[in-house]
Amino acid sequence: MKHSFPFLAAVLLTASAGFAVDATKPAPACCAEAKPAATVAPCCAEMKSGTPLSNRSLYQLDATWTDDAGQPVRLATMRGGPIVLAMFFASCEYACPVIVNDLQRLRAALPADVRGKVRLVLVSFDTARDTPAALRTFRERMSLDAGWSLLRGDAGSVQELAMLLGVKFKQDARGQFAHSNLFTLLNTEGEIAHQHVGLKGDLADVTKATLLAVK
Numbered sequence: 001m002k003h004s005f006p007f008l009a010a011v012l013l014t015a016s017a018g019f020a021v022d023a024t025k026p027a028p029a030c031c032a033e034a035k036p037a038a039t040v041a042p043c044c045a046e047m048k049s050g051t052p053l054s055n056r057s058l059y060q061l062d063a064t065w066t067d068d069a070g071q072p073v074r075l076a077t078m079r080g081g082p083i084v085l086a087m088f089f090a091s092c093e094y095a096c097p098v099i100v101n102d103l104q105r106l107r108a109a110l111p112a113d114v115r116g117k118v119r120l121v122l123v124s125f126d127t128a129r130d131t132p133a134a135l136r137t138f139r140e141r142m143s144l145d146a147g148w149s150l151l152r153g154d155a156g157s158v159q160e161l162a163m164l165l166g167v168k169f170k171q172d173a174r175g176q177f178a179h180s181n182l183f184t185l186l187n188t189e190g191e192i193a194h195q196h197v198g199l200k201g202d203l204a205d206v207t208k209a210t211l212l213a214v215k
């Protein structure tokens with residue numbers, strides 16, 4: 001884990017406090033010096049609005065993921081539009097396809113002009129089997145269009161993200177995972193705006209929260 005402990009502690013603290021604390025974190029060291037926008041360091045490229053991310057933002061995570069096209073992806077590049085993120089594994093026999101279906105229902109419930117502004121992100125916790133090719137097969141099987149990002153990462157990155165999202169998972173002897181059934185709405189700054197727990201549930205609250213998160 002590349003993160004300093006204070007960052008994680010701060011996120012967990014604010015999470016457990018219901019996000020009552022609204023401290024902001026100074027820009028990363030590489031961005032500390034004021035520079036004209038044209039010469040901004042590559043590591044700050046995701047700071048599109050020019051304002052530092054808060055210490056509640058998951059876009060502070062250093063992890064580099066790989067998508068189903070084999071391309072490297074950092075979550076911070078999704079800054080600017082809300083995303084709905086679920087952790088899953090491609091060979092799941094029941095819950096994960098239902099979660100994907102719930103996300104499809106959520107998107108279908110959004111007005112047409114909003115739908116395209118919300119990215120759906122699936123992050124696998126099956127670091128061994130969910131290769132980019134396996135994720136590609138899952139995309140085809142579930143008919144997921146370009147509005148979906150399917151990501152895999154190393155065990156440390158997966159554990160860190162799961163901890164910050166409150167997703168619990170455990171692999172059994174067959175290699176299948178028991179896991180929390182939840183998905184998370186991140187606002188345009190990568191902060192947790194809403195979490196939806198359960199399968200096949202009423203999506204009214206998360207639909208409302210998603211509409212609020214779209215700028």
Ligand SMILES: [Cu+2]
Nearest residue numbers: 089092095096
């Ligand atoms: Cu599953």
